[in-house]
Amino acid sequence: MPRDLPDWTYERRRELGDRIRHLRLRANLTQEVFAEMTGIDRRTVQRIEAGTSDPPYSSLLLIADVLDVPLEDLVRR
Template sequence: MPRDLDQWIIDRRRELGDRVRRLRLGADHTQESFAEATGIDRRTLQRIEAGTSDPRYSDLLRIAAVLDQRVSVLVD
């Protein structure tokens, strides 16, 4: 279901996605290996990195744990 989102929310989702992608690549993970390590579907990770979805908090916790980062690093 499409929603009308404020531009600042869209921008922040893209920033989150860029940050996750940069940290994932820095940790030498492919999307496939990252999906396996986090237990998150690869398509879901693709949408998070593209900034087209609102990730669940539990997904952010899993991503942060695999990257050995705090959630605040992802969303700041």
């Protein structure tokens, strides 16, 4: 059941997706290779980068590990 969230949460989700995309590209990884390395479905990676998906904490941990950045840097504001 979808819940209504404040507008600012959608903006923060887009910022997170942009940050992940930037770091992935900086690491010269395609979405497909990145998905394989994290164990996250490529379509899910695509939705996370687009800001249309709320990644679970465990996925954020995997993403940070593959991108070799502290989780704090990944989710910073």
